[in-house]
Amino acid sequence: MELHLYSRQLFGNIPPPPSLNFTSLVLDLSDNSFVSKIPDWLVNISTLQHIGISNNGLYGKIPLGLRDLSKLKYLNLEDNYNLTASCSQLFTRGWEMIQVLNLGSTKVHGSLPSSFGNLTSLTYLDLSFNAIEVVIPSSIGQLCILNMLDLSENNITGTLPEFLQGTDNCLFRKPLPNLEYSIMNNIQLHGKISYWLVQLKNLAGVSLAHNLLEGPIPISLGSLQNLMTLELEGNKLNGTLPESLGQLTKLLRLDVSSNQLTGMITEGHFSKLSELKFLLMSANSLTLNVSSNWMPPFQVFFLDMGSCALGPSFPPWMKSQKQVKELDFSNASIVGFIPNWFWDISPHLVFLNMSHNELDPPSLANCILLDVLDLGNNSLFGTIPSSLGQLPLLRSLHLKDNRFSGDLPSSLRNLSSLETMDLGYNILSGIIPTWFGEGFPFLRILILRSNAFFGELPPELSKLGSLQVLDIARNNLTGSIPISFGDLKAIVQEGHYYEESLNVYIKDRNNNFTGIIPNEIAKLTGLLVLNLSRNHISGQIPETMSNMHQLSSLDLSSNRLSGTIPSSLSFLSFLGSLDLSDNNLFGAIPYTGQMTTFDATDFTENPGLCGPPLPVRCSGDDDSSHDSNKRHSYNDTNDDGLFDNRFYLSLGLGFAAGILVPYFILIIKSSWGDIYFDFVDHVVDKLSRLTHRQGINHGQRRKIHHRRQFICIYRYVKINELDPCTLILLCTRFASLNILA
Template sequence: MASRNTFSQLLFILFLCYHLQILEAAGVNSSSAGCIKMEREALLKFKDDLIDPFGRLSSWVGKDCCNWAGVACDNQTGNVYVLDLATIYNCSQTGGSSTSPYSYCKLGGSVNLSKVSTNWLEAINMLPSLLQLDMSFCEVSSLPQPLPVVNFTSLQALDLSNNKFSSPIPQWLFNISTLEQLNLASSTSTFNVTGPNPIPKVLSGNLCKLRELDMSFNYFEGEVTDFVEALSRCSNRSLETLDLTYNKLTGNLPDSLWLLTNLKSLKLSHNKFKGRLSDSLGSLRNLEELDLSHNILSGLLPMSIGNLSRLAVLDLSFNMMSGLITEGIGQLTKLFILNLYGNSNFQGVITEIHLQNLTKLFDLYISSVNKSLAFSLRQDWIPPFSLFDLAISDCQLGPYFPTWLRTQNRSSQITLSNVGISDNIPDWLWTLSPGIYWLDLSHNQLRGKLPDSIRFPSFIGGWIDLGFNNLEGSIPLWPNVTNLSLRNNLLSGPIPSNIGHGMSVLQKLDLSGNLLNGSIPSSIINNMRNLSFLDLSSNYLSGPIPRQWNGLKLLMTVDLSKNNLSGTIPQSIVAYPDSVYLLNLRANKLTGTIPYQVCRLQNLNILDLAHNNLSGPIPTCLARILRLRYPRRYFFQSPPTTREASFFEHTELVIKGKKTEFTKIIILVNTIDLSGNNLVGEIPEQITNLSALGSLNLSWNQLTGSIPGNIGSLQWLEALDLSHNYLSGPIPPSISSMTLLNLLNLSYNNLSGHIPSSNQLQTVAGPSSYEGNPGLCGPPLLNNCSSSSDGNGVSKDKGGDEDEETSQTLWVYISTALGFVVGFWAVFGTLVVKKCVRHAYFKYLDEIADKIAVQIVVNVAHLKRKMGFERI
């Protein structure tokens, strides 16, 4: 017997849980016709591939397979039509439905067939009476592309969803003419398929009994016209459910789509369909669910949409639709969800006619651009519906707070963002529904003060966004709130010292852009153990930063910038919360050195300590930050939703000399800004290892030494500012290889030599990039470099050594001349007194003088050339 581990991989192979409703109460029937030999052998072969340490298949002996546990045969023919592993392995406890004609065994995650051959398929292919085959969540890596003979002549339901096919979907699947249900959802993806992943071809006329087709979450590519036309050619057009969501399908919606008149559910969201919605949409009179969201559809909402009298779900969100919203919407009396959110330019007016007959409406989502869509509803209007979820954004709903909202007493999510309300928040809103957990009233002109205490559902916690209004007063304490944004209001006074106790479950807290003063309460640090986002920037907070941050293990974003905070940077703020990716302490009054513990933040991609009074050197260990060393090769941006909140990722940075607020792409912004401090020492050579860095600003410090020679290895750098320091030496030639650079500022240092040239530098760096460095020469500066200098300002002949040699030679000649004069007068008297000595001496001197004269002439000529005295 094989190992138990292998048993866990193969025990529930196939999940063939098929038995008729009559079997659910009475168990598995036996057959008077007896078992067919070929099918018995197929079952025994199937058993051989299983591992059964508990003997649950011990009854699978003898010739009458119809009496085996979990097997049922047709009373007349003896064919096996049920293989019920639910009974044998008790998988009904993990799934299945007592009301379904097919008992499903959903045991996702418990079977791994990635290393199993396809022999099991040959065995199962020998059961022509099989009704349903369920292989979902089996991690099947491939199916045989050709299958010589398809014996699934009775197969009605086939589920291959949630597997890992590394090869295309085999064409023989679409030749099973008896299929009524086919589920291929999440069976393949771009991560498992090399090259394009085209949508499979459907042969005309082979799937005319098909009622349900699910091919969602496969990243299929290409045009869908041929695929849909093949489905629509069947005379009975039996298809009721078509799901192609989350693929990469392109082109216009084919006209043949509107021929599938039996469709009840059509889901084509998250593709790349474009064009206009045809007025033929109204022919789908049986349609109950229509989801075309997250495409590129444009044009008007068809007038015929009012013909879809059975429609319960209409989702056209996040397209590019425009124009007036037809009043035909009001004829959809069974509408449960209406989602028109996130389109480019809906215009006109929403009146009571659009909404008056929507008595079953549960969720309503509508938005426009620049308030091009307005609501015209009477103040005393009473809606016919009771909404669970309401989202209206970028429309004109105000100026008064909508009183009709008071009737929505079962609401749990309310979004009225940027809808032109300039009114007080009514008291009844806070007690409207005990189930409200999402409240977004941001970007209005709401006035007044907030209530001191409100309770939200404890089992969910409140998500509250009141940012960008004119609210006044102090910060409230609201228990059970997990996400709170009061950003950009007129709130004043100190942050309550007990805020950490009163709001201990907070995960995200944004109080930025107010008039708050006082110190940062230590209770935020000590008691908010789930805090991941903290933004207290742009206030008037003072005093030191709290010291003990070691309890905040989930902290990812810390923004305390633009306050009056003083003291040193606590080591614990960077030593323990290793999940931090954004640390912004800009524009405070912080002193001391940059703690080396900052290098432990391996996920850090934004470090902004600019405009403080920090001193000391730049830590060389910054080069160890992994997120800044390796460029991010991929970035998955989740699709937009109706729940946009301002406390989600945001921070204001100075990049390329401009203040910019970064939000959704903040994870791609890799920057270090240490400018405007008192940092000393050299720029660490190791900093050039941060190859993923996009912006580096070390300006307005007291840095000395040279620019690292390997600065060109920062290939992803777009902005480099080293201005207003005391840097010296040449500009490294490697800087010309930084092809992404579009801002360079090296001004006001002591740099010298020739400016390196490249097409990129000539584009991004003008004279202002180098001014204040009198030793620099060459374009784009006007002072040309000497012809005797190379690119680094060094002589082209023999450099400084040659100049030194010339000076030494000149000194030798001068010394020789002086010695000659002194020696001459020293012996002059002797020569005058003694005649014999005089005659001998002058004879010798004449011989020496001739030799010296010749040497002097040669050396002087050479010296003139060296010193530039000779005419050219």
């Protein structure tokens, strides 16, 4: 019987079939929404041959009974992220007939036992995205009919030859003679790519990306005539790229990016690569050296040669590439213009990165499918081409670090699909258009930093319902911050942010904003960074800023703010950067909670501020009647209200005076003394544990230290049976230390 309920939008628990009496059974429940443990009844069907429950919400332990299903040939539990199992238990025995085992993206953990080599029927093994650790046992070389091996994204270490050696059990003692696909990305492999790899003549795919491999790429890889995929990116491979790779007639994908390769790339490197569709060589130090009339034998879809020396002129061989969808020629030493024929042959282009070159302004009107355009860090000048408005599908536009000037063209409002617009570091001027607010319903990142925009910030920007990052620093903007900015809905939401484009500048000219910080800004509870420094903002810091509990950086320096610092700022537990310097703030700094993580430089040039971390003491600090705010500034109070200065004084004097009476009683009746000291010991330990439960910040450490001193003094007295006079001196000294601290 076969039961196929693949992708039927089922949910809840997995129900049992009508009957458990079958001569054979295929059970496929993949791609549903089951949220349950693997049911017990499943391991009781001894005739099961095929179990597929991938891509559900299964949780709990993988039943060990599955390994004892003697007829089971196929098991796929992939993409059940909360399933767990220990390798040492799961693979110690059983699995006699298993041919396909896919436990990818679960929580299988521990090291594989040597008994793993007993699974000699395996043809397909996927243990990727788990927590398998240490080295793979050499016994895996006994899997003589294994066709596909995926161990990616684990905590495996070691070198390649340590776990893929041939054994007497395999024909001709070759390691894994039937292996076609070997995928071992991001598992901390080190050492060199060894000679044994070229013995695997059936290899169609090799992926060793993002490891710690070093040394040269073996020339002998060119003998693997069945190879279709070779991925070696993100390692420390050095030397030249072997020309022998140009003999791989079936190669579809070659990725050697992000290594330390050097030298020339010649026509011979591509001589027989007629099937090549993906070529990635970026982030090396390679130089393309081909004749001016060279035409590649391939038609690639994806071409990434960023950081390769391709210039000075735009590569003429690109004239033959009429199927390119994604092109990265960034930092390729190209100078001058992109020829018109390139736009004519690129109707399928969806991704173009030509940043960090020396280009002239291009014409992009024919690239109507373009999704991402990056022309940043060039020498582009003049006004932004109005032809950009003819790219209706564009989602990401990067023109930063050029010399564009003038107003923003109105044709940009046609880019209604934009999600990212980075125009920073140009010479753009004029006002920020009001149509920004309605023209970009999906815009999430808007960067206009370091231009010459002037005028007031249009309130219409608050209509950008998807905006998460707004960077307008270092312009000539004036006026007050619009109250309507509190309505930026996407910044109110918590959980989805873009941080990569935010840079907080604290020294350079910002804008010329005036007025106050509106209370409505506190509605932006999802805001991560707020930089209003170097403006002319006045008024007080809103108490409601404590509602912005995701805030990680706050810079209000070099303004005209006055009043006291709200004590509520101490509750911003994610705040890692704060600058309130160069204002007119006064009063005691609320040096508690998160505020104790900042130093004096964050509060300087406010003549009226006092208290830690500044060296300026607040007036009335020596007055016993000073209010609780001043006591907070010296860290002499705690939320429990017990350990303030007066408590320490009364503790010392009261303990000193009160000990005289019990002392004479306790020395007469020693059993009473033992009970008394045990009770006090219990109370002190309880207070100590209470302190730790409440959480310790920098401002509390000093008081904790004094409490520990008190505990040590008490226990020292108890153990050494000191006389009452010595005890009085110790307690009085202890109280004075706390008052003077």
